[in-house]
Amino acid sequence: MAQRGRDRDEEGRARNARPRDGLGRPLPYGSEGVPRAPEGVVREPAETVAEAQRLLDAGRPFHAHEVFEDAWKSGPEAERTLWKGLAQLAVGLTHAARGNARGGARLLGRGAGAVEEWSGQRPYGIDVAGLVGWARELARRVADGGAPVDPVGCAPRLRGPMSG
Template sequence: MDRDRDRDEAGRARSARPRDAYGRPLPRGARGEERVPDDYTAPPEEALAEAQRLLDTDRPFHAHEVLEAAWKAAPDPERELWKGLAQMAVGFTHVRRGNAQGAQSLLRRAADRIAAYDPAPYGIATMPLAAHARQVADRIERDGLDAVTDQDLAPSLGAIVS
């Protein structure tokens, strides 16, 4: 077992290293972005609002962490929806990291998962989001990463947020 790696009480690997805005690890001791806590939990509406805020501020990796926490806490009938939303945020993260193939793959997988939910709970705009994820993936395939705009990486989740 790698003793230098951060681990939780059960011995599972975790990463406590600081990260940049796109989730890339920084050297230990560097000043990184504020992280989503490992034990983050929130009601679905709150998780959607936080994920939207993070997408709107160009922090797709962190939005993914929020959506992943919601996916892991979701009841079985909703898990694939949350997984798809998390995958979409990771696809956007791959765009920011310059990984065209990873972005296309994750955005298409996300679109398939998200599109399976119509109507969706919590006011999530599944059909527009699925179409958007496919359009961005197609544009990357056709025109490259430079064709993706900042607005493309912050779609409205369509959640009803108070």
């Protein structure tokens, strides 16, 4: 069987074009996957939060992570820890949903630490204290149980209980 060459974008950079499932796992070429979040999109912070919440609510934390990653890479230097921490929370939930308890707990803890630097603030309406509490509780639960979690049932509310 011939090996397929590396997928590349228009600029020649390596990009995996395989379809992915809702948790970002690569599927075989030709499979039906979920739509991927486009990479490198520059959004206003409120749009980033809204799009990430939509993806989290749909059980697609890996894709929410990509939205946060765009903000972390394109936003102001002073906000990079916030967006990077949010990306770590989303990918921590991804690992927890995939059944990777160790990786999920570690990333949830790391993300909580980064986001916690914003304690006492509500940047872009983000419920920092609520997210930190959610992440630490989920990290404990995942580390104790090890079974995959439901990404929809465990999705955080970025702006608190009334978020959407």
